[in-house]
Amino acid sequence: MNDEGERLQKILAQRGWGSRRACEEIIAEGRVSVNGEIAQLGRRVNVDVDTVEIDGAPVGVRPDLVYYLVNKPIDVISTAIDTHDRETVVDIVPNEPRVYPVGRLDGDSEGLILLTNDGELTHRITHPKFGLDKEYLVHVEVGSADVSDTSIHRLRKGIELDDGVTSPAEVSRLQEGVLKFVIHEGRNRQIRRMCEAVGHPVVRLVRTRIGPIRDATLRPGQWRTLTNDEVKQLIEAVAH
Secondary structure: OOOOOEEHHHHHHHOOOOOHHHHHHHHHOOOEEEOOEEOOOOOEEOOOOOOEEEOOEEEOOOOOOOEEEEEEOOOOEOOOOOOOOOOEHHHHOOOOOOOEEOOOOOOOOEEEEEEEOOHHHHHHHHOHHHOOOEEEEEEEOOOOOOOOHHHHHHHHHOOEEOOEEOOOOEEEEEEOOEEEEEEOOOOOOHHHHHHHHOOOOEEEEEEEEEOOEOOOOOOOOOEEEOOHHHHHHHHHHOOO
C-alpha cells in the first residue's frame, strides 16, 4: 500500500462527498477505486497521478481543478479561442487556471455553460452515451397557428436531419410560441434544425439546465464557481 500522499477519505470529504466518516463508509462499501483497483480503508492517494473513481465515474482530486458556471450572452462564442477576435466564454472567467468550455452553445444562443480544466468530467458530460440531459427554453415563430400537437409528437419521436434521426426528446408547450426541450445529444444547431423541420424557426434559445445544474439568478455575462455538492451531483449524474 502506498504510504505517501493523503488519505483517500480525507480527499473525498474535501471534494464534497460527505464527512470523513461518510467517505469511509463509501470506501468500505467497495464503491471507490484507485487506478482501477477497489480501494481499501487507509489507502493513500497521490492527487497528481492517481485516478479515483466512485461508482465508475472519475472524481477530480487534483487541487487545481476548477468548475465554473457561466450564463452566456448572445454573440459570445463558446470556444477557448476565436480566430475573429470575438469575445469568448473563457474571457468571462479568471485567466488562471486555464479552463475550457464543456460542449458549446451557438453564438446566437444563450444560457448556461460549464467551463473546467477537468478533462475526464468534460468527456462524460459531452458524450451522448452517458446520457446527461440539457434543458432549453425555446421561442419559435408561430405564424398563423401555434405549434401543433402533431409537430410536438414529431419532435418528441425524433426528426430526420441531414446527419441522421435525432434521439427522442422531451418537448412540451409552455405557452404560445414557447417550448421546453430536454435532450442529451449535442449536434450542431440541433434544436434549431428540429424546429425548422416542423415549420417553426427558432427566434430565441436559452439553455436553462445542464444535468442537475441550474441557476436562474445568474444574469447574462455573470459566472460563479460550482459548489462541491454540485460537482458531486454532476459526477453522480454521469456515473455508470
